[in-house]
Amino acid sequence: METTMTDRLRSALGIVHWRNVPLMIVLLIGAGLMIMPFLWMVAASFRPIGESYRLPPSVFPDNLDLAAYREALSSGVPxxxxxxxxxxxxxxxxxxxxxxxxxxxxxxxxxxxxxxxxxxxxxxxxxxxxxxxxxxxxxxxxxxxxxxxxxxxxxxxxxxxxxxxxxxxxxxxxxxxxxxxxxxxxxxxxxxxxxxxxxxxxxxxxxxxxxxxxxxxxxxxxxxxxxxxxxxxxxxxxxxxxxxxxxGSARLSVIMAAATMSILPLLLVFLVAQRFIVESITMSGVKG
Amino acid sequence: MTASVPQKDDAPAPLEKVQARAAFWFLLPAYSLYVLFVLLPALATIVFTFLYLDRYTWTAEFVGFDNILYVLADGRFWTSFRNTFYFVFLAAIGNVGLGLVFAAVLDRALPKAMLYILRLAFFLPVLVSTALVSLVWQFIYSSDLGVLNYYITSIGLPRIGWLSDERVAMISVVIMDVWKHFGFFMIILLAALQSIPREITEAAEMDGSGPLATFFFIKIPMIAPVILFCVTYATIGGLQMFESVRILTSGGPGDATTSMVMYMYEQAFSSQDIGAGSAAALVLLITIVIVTLVQLKLGTRAVDQ
Known part of the structure; x- marks a missing residue:
């Protein structure tokens, strides 16, 4: 019982056991890899439409060109x-x-x-x-x-x-x-x-x-x-x-802009109500 | 006061009758939706399997087992069947395996902020629609201009046809699927691990069991039913895979990634062959039922031991 209390206390105070530090670094790298596809998506959405595919790919937006967003909102597709x-x-x-x-x-x-x-x-x-x-x-x-x-x-x-x-x-x-x-x-x-x-x-x-x-x-x-x-x-x-x-695949930025916009509301709700959403969705596992 | 007492003079309906009548109205909305949009269509699919339906005149002709035999004799159906099982096998192992590894790693005291970040990163893909992430992964996998090949070639390795090489394409689909779904299994397995009473693991450790031994010989057997549930859940979902391959590869190259639902879709909606499409759907249902029963049977036997 004693270890449980100290573990909990540590966790509550945000104190990290030194043994866990290397592990935490590995986990953070893993977390970074997990969100890479989203970063590429956002970065590509801010590129000028002609340069969607320019290499090297960027993880963070290198400029904030909004042309792709404008086109996604104003093209013939409603x-x-x-x-x-x-x-x-x-x-x-x-x-x-x-x-x-x-x-x-x-x-x-x-x-x-x-x-x-x-x-x-x-x-x-x-x-x-x-x-x-x-x-x-x-x-x-x-x-x-x-x-x-x-x-x-x-x-x-x-x-x-x-x-x-x-x-x-x-x-x-x-x-x-x-x-x-x-x-x-x-x-x-x-x-x-x-x-x-x-x-x-x-x-x-x-x-x-x-x-x-x-x-x-x-x-x-x-x-x-x-x-x-x-x-x-x-x-x-x-x-x-x-x-x-x-x-067509040439205008990738527009697709990525549209994708970014459609994920946005979900992401905002998730940031606020993370715990509740995770618990709800895993509840639905009962479905199987 | 008298107003709130059930009226006695009016020969009140017996309680059972009142309850039965109330139950009818309470059940009516859910049950009519269920019957009209789940039960009848499911039965109709089974009936369609034995008919030839002309979709314009809506004349039907009984053709017995012709549709099922047509599907079972179609080489493309068996290709889609093999592809689907190949996918399910790899995706179930990947999803539940990786989920278990991360659940084991996370099952310890970590700072709250850290947990928030990890849950965010590992669960965000679960939340987002498969269609959307498939578009993003198509860009990542793109052969000449894709992100992945850029990094691979920059360290001197040869370019990989992630979606264009028929030996690799299904692996690519599996990688995306595991990326998208293993966080779901991680959370379920983590909850299972955390529900193991501390006394048990502590007793084992006092008896000199190391953390790895404790994990494999104490914790894994204790959460075996949950692992079994995860495998079954991953299998049922995997057998129905459609949108990821539809968007990533359209079933190609060749038929290397065509799935069973995709085959069904093509028969019913592209070729407008209602009978063959229904037969494919029926075979899918039977496959799901058999695979689930076999897994549960094998699983409960393994868990009991």
Whole structure:
């Protein structure tokens, strides 16, 4: 126990054991190597468009030429619209997932009804369905009912989250029920109980599931790649790949400028809420 | 007071009935999304496998196992199958192996600021979309003007066709994948290592076990279930790889990096052959189920020992 305390004390005070110094240097070099690709990306984005590929490559921007950014924003490719699309779809997907998951989890954890276990297990089957398996019928079905190339068609399947229901149910099972039972005796109905008593206690679970859902949607490539066809409806990841197709490899700076801009919001949030995001994303490992 | 008491005179519905009715409404949104956008499409894929579908007239003809046999007789399918397994094998070892090494190294008292920087550097790639980092890595791997070859040739080594040499291309895809994902496994494995009670490792050390021996003979067996989970997770993800190869190599050179999902995509959307695409998707699903079951079976046996 004693070593634990001193270790903790040391860590809290920021004191480094001399034995760990060489190791820390190696780790910092490793960390540097890990972020190199991002540094090259940013450095290339600040180069004049004609010199994107000039060697030697620079790790830090050697000049602050903004031409690539201007072109990324003003080319025929509606970059800002794609930004907005990504945001709207991620936000809608997140809200939809949170609401539907919380509602379903309430039924699975608070209500008694016939075949409850069966319906729950049956929903968990969704964890095993690889996204690629549903794309073909979605595409051809959408083409038939007019949902192809729409944001609604992209967001709805993303809201169907077996994982979300599973996670929220686990969380609710650990919440005390006394208050809800008291409210029930006082004549409250389940709708009132859910909104006024249960939902306000779900904060941490909603935040975790929200982060996972938002980032998954923001980064999603395969479904928008298949289901969206017109430029002004595309999301960022697909849009940038399409932008590369238009620009050709010679105009690398423009692609890197677009990539830098699309990573920026994620990076800012990550810098502020690092611990929480890391914990949330690794939570989603339960998904496997 | 009387208002808040359930009305008795109105012949109240029994509690079970009330609960069942409430459950219906609470489940309705999630379940309809699930049925419409996951379950039915998944079933449709299985049904499509046995049909010939004309995508313009939407007439269907039952063709039995023709689509599956077509896919299984297609040399390109087996190339994509081999490529995918080659990728999964290397990427799973790389991701979980490197994740474990770094988890072991980080499992000690380090200053808070240091941990912040390390978590930032190792987890940022996990957070960013694969499509984006693939574009950046395409630039890094570029043969004549790429960053990597610049440094390699500047120390006198020959240029490597990272994405253009068919023996190297898949390795390049694996390197990027490990760079992108091992931080995820590192965090999971680190949490597992830190959950080992101190008493156990301290007892071992008092008995004269060195740090390496403690790690291999005490800690690794204790976190074996977590390692197994990581391998399975990496495998399931790897079997579905698509966007990294789609962007980095488009499956090339030749078919050296074509993956199973890519093959499925080409059949269904490029060739517009719904039946063959569905058959490929079904084979992918069956492969995932079999590989997962085999791993769990082998794994639980190994863990039990």
């Amino acid at each position: 970059f800002l619209t794609m930004y907005w699309n990504s945001f709207v779809i991620a936000a809608a997907t997140t809200i939809g997932t949170l609401v539907t998951s919380a509602l379903a989890a309430f039924a699975f954890s608070r209500l008694e009804f016939r075949s409850r276990e069966f319906l729950f297990i049956f929903m968990l089957l969704g964890l095993m369905v690889p996204p690629a398996l549903v794309l073909i019928p979605l595409y051809f079905g959408y083409a038939r009912i007019g949902l192809l190339d729409t944001h609604v068609g992209l967001a709805l399947p993303a809201m169907a989250s077996s994982f979300g229901v599973f996670m929220m149910r686990q969380f609710m099972l650990n919440l005390p029920k006394a208050l809800e039972e008291a409210a029930l005796l006082d004549g409250a109905n389940y709708r009132q109980i859910f909104w006024t008593i249960t939902l306000p206690q779900l904060g941490p679970a909603l935040a975790t599931l929200g982060i996972i859902t938002f980032i998954t949607s923001w980064n999603n490539f395969v479904s928008p790649f298949v289901l969206i066809t017109s430029w002004d409806k595309m999301t960022l990841p697909v849009g940038i790949v399409a932008l590369q197709g238009v620009m």
